[in-house]
Amino acid sequence: MPNSLFLPTMLIDRISRPASLGEQPQAQVLPPALPSTLRRFRRGALLLCGLLLLGGAAEAEDIQSPNKQFTLSVNVQEGGVPTYSLTYKGRPVLKTSRLGLDLKNTTALTSGFTQTSAERRTFDETWQPVWGESKNIRNHYNELAVTLTQAQTNRVMRVRFRVFDDGLGFRYEFPQQKGLDYFTIKEERTQFALAGDHKAFWLPGDYDTQEYSTVTSRLSEVRGLMKAATTPNASQTPFSPTGVQTPLMLKSQDGLYINIHEAALIDYSAMHLELDDKNMVLESHLTPDAVGDKGLLQTPANSPWRTVIVSDKAGDILLSKLVLNLNEPTKFKDVSWIKPVKYVGVWWEMITGKSTWSYTNQDNIKLDSIDYRKVKPNGTHAANTAHVKEYIDFAAKHGLDGVLVEGWNTGWEDWFGKHKDYVFDFVTPYPDFDVQELSRYAASKNMKLIMHHETSGSVRNYERHLDTAFQFMNKYGYNAVKTGYVGDIVPLGHKHYDQWMINHYNYVLEKAAKYNIMVNGHEAVRPTGLSRTYPNLIGNEAARGTEYESFGGNNADHTTILPFTRLIGGPMDYTPGIFQTRISTFNPQNNSFVHSTLARQLALYVTMYSPLQMAADMIEHYNQHLDAFQFIKDVAVDWDDTRVLEAEPGDYITYARKAKGSPNWFVGSTCDERGRTSKIDLSFLEPGKKYVATIYADKKDAHYEKNPQAYQIRKQNVTSKTKLSQYCAPGGGYAISLMEAK
């Protein structure tokens, strides 16, 4: 990584110019003796001298964030190599980093460029999401669009940078042009040249799974830790000893928090990051398709945005709306059918091995020939009419919105790991699941059933059945579907995150929208803020959720990291709310346990933002702790405002959120395995008003492993002047409802 040309950014900062549109080249300002790459140069003498002194290039543009804390510098270096660098409060965030792409069978778009124009503008709007963490979102940035021309090919590429008050987004744009109509990406060569050997919260880079435990280490330690970090998964394709996933959370030794991700992943393959651990340079690594190509584009086309969120306060990373802002506003005319959902489900009992998705114990079935009425039931099938009615009754009694039922449809006997093509038809219930009756029953209780479409990765099969499946949902009153992509993508060769699959996930969203159906995609690609454009994408998994507590467990600090990593792209259907954390109490075969206290399980409804929140435990466990369940009943799933009261990735997070259209607030806090005492003040409350705080907290002797159910609930009156000191047990947390006193 040639970074000898890195300029002291304070220097550049001084000479940044106001935005102007459509500037023309000013070749006349250059002394004739300068090399031709210097034809365009539009800076003051100071910078010119600086560049010349450094022995090199060429064209440069810089631009600041509206609050002037960020300065982005774009340079075309010697050989026509486009680069950029970024500072925050005068401190280097990204050193000189190369831009460009390698193409298949044609000249790379990485060098030989001259800058032929630079356009600037300022943008400031405030918009309202259909659902979200706050009522209003401000989208405010200064934009610099640099047009680069490659003389050898006469091709034009534009790099559009948007500098926000909380970081940077940029993308490649390929205008329609004679010399570039269709092209195949061999690799994207976007660098993020870090200023040091940062602490990183990372997952092994993988084309097929995001379900790894986060490793916290210095970047220089990634290589040594990779093998152990790459734990088994139903489908996995790690690609490098230093490859990591996004969103990647970093913390510099001098206290800068940096998050790297992407926004608006459409018709492109998902980006990973390949680490050069000598120079601490991250470089984009796209997901290949079955023949190793990394994407076919047709001009005009854009890459997704590459995002760099930066702050010296950890909480600012959590509050950033940069990724959402870089997505397009929705084109949906009517969004009235999109509603946040709090739900229970027939699910945890299968994940923990207490009951089964399948209706029989056959191990080799064919949908088009099996007659389930003639096959012996296994007696462990959870999705039966009577049992589902219990969940409907419970949900209705406690004012929840919906009931998810998995394992309702035929085909589960050998759904997994077989690379089977015709694995499900998505419309045929098992004999003991009376869809008509349940549809009627749920409607009579004003309850929504939530559909489950496990595809088993057989994507063509799912697309073939999509219309019929959505029509079936419409017929029986389901308005949301949880999709699943467990196992290798069928046909083999495709990867969960290649362009073909990215296209598929978005196709499902668009098709679902036509049927007014909300989508919660599991094992699909990590979100990139697409819910702004497709607000029916109300959830994703795309990381280790609560299910892993049944497969050996998540680290106790897992939920102090996820909001800094996975959730940067969008909400996660984490499925919290497990009250009986010792699984062996109801399934002696399973010694796994939930690495959390009960109180923290409540906190997650606040700390793990999602408009779709499951109360994931079995209802018998809730009935044993209805006092604690009250918080799940009360907590909102949509918000007017959000504050971060404390945060440090890997250690603790405390959020306060104001319920949508309500004066009430909810606080949640989660900490790591060391426990701590949280000190917060309630100054976010409306001054002068009185609130009743109900505090659901760990007892002093609580511990996520040894004593997880030791919780206490206390009430106290509070105002905006109140300060609280609240204990979090190891692997614990607390939840507070703050209801306006009547």
Add this chain to the structure above:
Amino acid sequence: MPNSLFLPTMLIDRISRPASLGEQPQAQVLPPALPSTLRRFRRGALLLCGLLLLGGAAEAEDIQSPNKQFTLSVNVQEGGVPTYSLTYKGRPVLKTSRLGLDLKNTTALTSGFTQTSAERRTFDETWQPVWGESKNIRNHYNELAVTLTQAQTNRVMRVRFRVFDDGLGFRYEFPQQKGLDYFTIKEERTQFALAGDHKAFWLPGDYDTQEYSTVTSRLSEVRGLMKAATTPNASQTPFSPTGVQTPLMLKSQDGLYINIHEAALIDYSAMHLELDDKNMVLESHLTPDAVGDKGLLQTPANSPWRTVIVSDKAGDILLSKLVLNLNEPTKFKDVSWIKPVKYVGVWWEMITGKSTWSYTNQDNIKLDSIDYRKVKPNGTHAANTAHVKEYIDFAAKHGLDGVLVEGWNTGWEDWFGKHKDYVFDFVTPYPDFDVQELSRYAASKNMKLIMHHETSGSVRNYERHLDTAFQFMNKYGYNAVKTGYVGDIVPLGHKHYDQWMINHYNYVLEKAAKYNIMVNGHEAVRPTGLSRTYPNLIGNEAARGTEYESFGGNNADHTTILPFTRLIGGPMDYTPGIFQTRISTFNPQNNSFVHSTLARQLALYVTMYSPLQMAADMIEHYNQHLDAFQFIKDVAVDWDDTRVLEAEPGDYITYARKAKGSPNWFVGSTCDERGRTSKIDLSFLEPGKKYVATIYADKKDAHYEKNPQAYQIRKQNVTSKTKLSQYCAPGGGYAISLMEAK
């Protein structure tokens, strides 16, 4: 290839046993001292001695055809290797040939077998096809199903052989069993060990195209000729210097005609043949998918049938219904909507370069953003309303059934060779194609419009639009579709003939049937008799059709070979009827010419069997030769009876066919570049009846290149006693209608 155990088949012939079902092993007849592989032996002493003298194996079964001309012998040889051999009239057709499959990541199904049962039966039925070359088809065979058990794995595989009076069909069957539920085929290892270095009519083996010119050579010459034979194609993946396609036509030095193909290709990849040119052994070579796998099966499952049609008369090969008989009867309840079709089309003018499929000359368009009303038309777009009406008028005036229109829909500007995903939507006409008006106009003239769905190989895109596209067809009265798969399959990695694509083609057939739509698949896999099961599959291309006459030409003997090769699997939409064979007369840019006389173009309606026959030339050319066009008007497209009057592959073919439900017959003859005089007798006519023969023939000075339009038409009265001597010019032919005299 170990063939030292090949037994003189006359010996076996004598001791074949009657069919019996469910026979039990008779181990007790064996002397105790014999090796264990000889535990099961059920023959007379004569054969036992023969085997022992030959020093070897093991278990053996044989079975004869109903007419006793074929004897099949099945042996499990030393090491448990299953083999078979075949004789015809005592002459070896296939010497000892191995059976089995290599599997991925598990023990191969090629050795270690013992025969655990053998079941025999005789079957004789006569059935009526929905359309076909004869009213009744006899399906008569003796069957031997040999069950093989592999001790090491406890797996069971059955090989089912059917010996007909015209050859052999056999397939692998994999019953449902504990040890074999899902498995991936690494390669099928079915051998066809030929008895000599036969003359072969072959195409280069290729995963993506069948559009090669047939090469006629000895098998030993294949390797040397392969490179020149592998001519360029829009998508091609040759795989071996000795790989060839099926149907493969062979002729032995002693005059045996042998045809090797497959039947009922469903949920399996298409088979090619790999030649061991030292031993003259052909071995199956399946089409791999994107990761190199050759098929995933779930038990119970069967392979397609491997077929070997044999006769000492070439004409018998043409008349064989073995491939059809090995397909399952249709499950369609109502077939009244399936009707043979004679049609004209807006097509040849585009293929020859006179006009265009596309409406504009843009070279990079996006369906979701282009507004064709704002783009300049190129003025060469053939599928415009007025022009299509001319074709409707012509077809109606001359009593044809339909009009195909290509290039009617948006997207043709850059449809080809771009690996584009969203290339067509199949429902949006160009602005100058008024689908509503044309639908009305065609209906008013009792004419059917024929739909065209070019997919450009973008298969997911086609499947996504399939329902909408078929609904569009239903709405506008189209009842047949020509599909196309030009170019590489998208997503890349798939091949035109892999299991995933085979599944696709059949999916389209099933989906089309739900909409009462007939399908004519171009660039799809070569047919394997599936039209018995799916009678809406009324045509396929799957070889070089007339279009190649515009791309440099087909060999003059092309149509004397195709009925022996490509047509063994099913009808071909060859698109004959080109009267103006010199393309440069209407497109000076194109020097290609049709390698046929005009008279032969008429003959093709009889010699190239299809229920779907195009009069492919432009109507202005027909209007110049309405006397010759009369034959196209008269000729039937469905038949009660078919005879082969003369035939020699590569030299000449003369067919006589009796029109469906009519006393009239039609004769067609095509010969190679040498020309000849054909001597036929009309004894097939009903004795005692008088017929008027109209003979459309080459003049003496006709020649496919030098004088193609020199034809003469004469009438004469004939009876069943008439004998005719009829000249065929080089590259020529003749057509005769034989109408019952009123």
